[in-house]
Amino acid sequence: MSKKQHYKITVNGKEEEFLAEPRELLIYTLRERLNITGPHIGCETSHCGACTVTIDGKSVKACTMFVAQADGKDITTIEGIGGPDDLHPLQKAFKEHHGLQCGYCTPGMITRATKLLEENPKPTEEEIRFGMAGNLCRCTGYQNIVKSIMAAAAEMNAAKEATE
Amino acid sequence: MIPAAFEYYRPKDMAGVLSILEEQGDDARVMAGGHSLIPMMKLRMADVPHLIDLQDVEGMSGIDLGAETIRIGAMVTQHDIIEHEPLASVAPILREAALQIADPQVRYMGTVGGNVANGDPGNDMPGLMQCLDAAFTVVGPDGQRDIPARNFYEAAYMTAREDEEVLTTVTIPMPIGGYAYEKQKRKIGDYATAAAAVQIVNDGGTCASASIAMTNLSDTPIYSEAAGAALVGTSVDDAAMSAAVAAMLGDIDPTEDNRGPIAFKKHVAGVILRRAIERAWSRA
Numbered sequence A: 001m002s003k004k005q006h007y008k009i010t011v012n013g014k015e016e017e018f019l020a021e022p023r024e025l026l027i028y029t030l031r032e033r034l035n036i037t038g039p040h041i042g043c044e045t046s047h048c049g050a051c052t053v054t055i056d057g058k059s060v061k062a063c064t065m066f067v068a069q070a071d072g073k074d075i076t077t078i079e080g081i082g083g084p085d086d087l088h089p090l091q092k093a094f095k096e097h098h099g100l101q102c103g104y105c106t107p108g109m110i111t112r113a114t115k116l117l118e119e120n121p122k123p124t125e126e127e128i129r130f131g132m133a134g135n136l137c138r139c140t141g142y143q144n145i146v147k148s149i150m151a152a153a154a155e156m157n158a159a160k161e162a163t164e
Numbered sequence B: 001m002i003p004a005a006f007e008y009y010r011p012k013d014m015a016g017v018l019s020i021l022e023e024q025g026d027d028a029r030v031m032a033g034g035h036s037l038i039p040m041m042k043l044r045m046a047d048v049p050h051l052i053d054l055q056d057v058e059g060m061s062g063i064d065l066g067a068e069t070i071r072i073g074a075m076v077t078q079h080d081i082i083e084h085e086p087l088a089s090v091a092p093i094l095r096e097a098a099l100q101i102a103d104p105q106v107r108y109m110g111t112v113g114g115n116v117a118n119g120d121p122g123n124d125m126p127g128l129m130q131c132l133d134a135a136f137t138v139v140g141p142d143g144q145r146d147i148p149a150r151n152f153y154e155a156a157y158m159t160a161r162e163d164e165e166v167l168t169t170v171t172i173p174m175p176i177g178g179y180a181y182e183k184q185k186r187k188i189g190d191y192a193t194a195a196a197a198v199q200i201v202n203d204g205g206t207c208a209s210a211s212i213a214m215t216n217l218s219d220t221p222i223y224s225e226a227a228g229a230a231l232v233g234t235s236v237d238d239a240a241m242s243a244a245v246a247a248m249l250g251d252i253d254p255t256e257d258n259r260g261p262i263a264f265k266k267h268v269a270g271v272i273l274r275r276a277i278e279r280a281w282s283r284a
Ligand SMILES: Cc1cc2nc3c(=O)[nH]c(=O)nc-3n(C[C@H](O)[C@H](O)[C@H](O)COP(=O)(O)OP(=O)(O)OC[C@H]3O[C@@H](n4cnc5c(N)ncnc54)[C@H](O)[C@@H]3O)c2cc1C
Pocket: A046, A047, B029, B030, B031, B032, B033, B034, B035, B036, B037, B038, B039, B054, B074, B100, B101, B102, B103, B106, B109, B110, B111, B112, B113, B114, B115, B117, B118, B122, B123, B124, B125, B165, B166, B167, B168, B189, B190, B191, B192
């Protein structure tokens, strides 16, 4: 009944065109169709945030959006935030402050944290915990995640002040 | 989790939405942020052969502050509510409640219209809107009508909105006095075990008016007129609060579920309402 449709989305600055059924969840489009496997599937029920991506400036759980809704949108995943040779300050901070153990939640954590720091560049510890409430971690106990985000914020603010 | 297949529509105006609803009848349904509907579709508890995405429909995302009323478009998100400073200064209870809904990701997507139209007793905005005596504007094939929030909810997922009607605007009389939205939940991001919305007016130490509504303690939100009345004319002392709690307990009808047995829910409802009244009164 539901036929494949033509969709066009921009992922990490690259325009992607493909045919898909409207019911395909965006997380599957990214991971299986476009081979962008940074966003993970933790729960698939909108609870864990492992699938978090940024869509038109919003942190979104990609398991809770149909590809049809994302048609025409601009999407950023962890791959678009920084790579091995040019780590984002958040990625560096997570590495330095042990903000991860198994790493499963990390792409979602960091993607969400980029948006949090954009909206609130100098968050308190409490604001970080509240702003990261949509991302679950089964390993770290969160302490080092909060530390990492604090450290990245400080570094980003210092870099910004230096250029001003 | 793969939902059943559907035809997808993204009309640009309300006329387009209404014509699809008319053509497809019961097989069609609108989607706002999708954060209640998509989980249900993934679980195949909802089957929507014709899905109408409202994201591109013009004129549904405004927040207008008038002299006497606040008008919020159905597609305004919970995140928009939190970020809107002028709104937070005239009706701070909206931000206080929105901050207690779900988590940041959900709040970017979840809309006011979807939250109040959904009919899930766990949603926080229906009780909030009953407390504020809001009205919901719906449009359908026979034109437009306003339905008071206090008359909107009939049973779980059953509302006064007809299937072929779309909710466009929530209109709230400018709130006065002190406010509080108090919510008990098992963990951050969870639906309420019990929640209370309170708006209260202090006239020289005496309560001049009080409006109280409760969330997730019946199959609909509960506007407890009796609880509010128990406070009016008092100094909102301990006895008055106990009377308000007793009146509220007479109006709710919780059921046992994974949030606890009935006795526990009633206990929590009392604690939460008392806290909400105390906080609202301290701000009045
Ligand atoms: C993990 C998680 C936690 C959550 N926690 C909470 C919570 O604590 N408190 C809370 O209140 N909510 C919570 N929610 C629900 C969330 O707030 C939803 O976004 C909200 O209930 C529905 O808004 P929506 O825009 O996503 O609506 P949708 O999911 O798009 O729609 C919901 C229903 O309303 C109908 N509808 C939508 N818009 C209209 C309209 N304009 N006119 C007519 N009908 C319409 C749809 O047809 C559908 O039946 C949670 C959701 C998730 C995923």
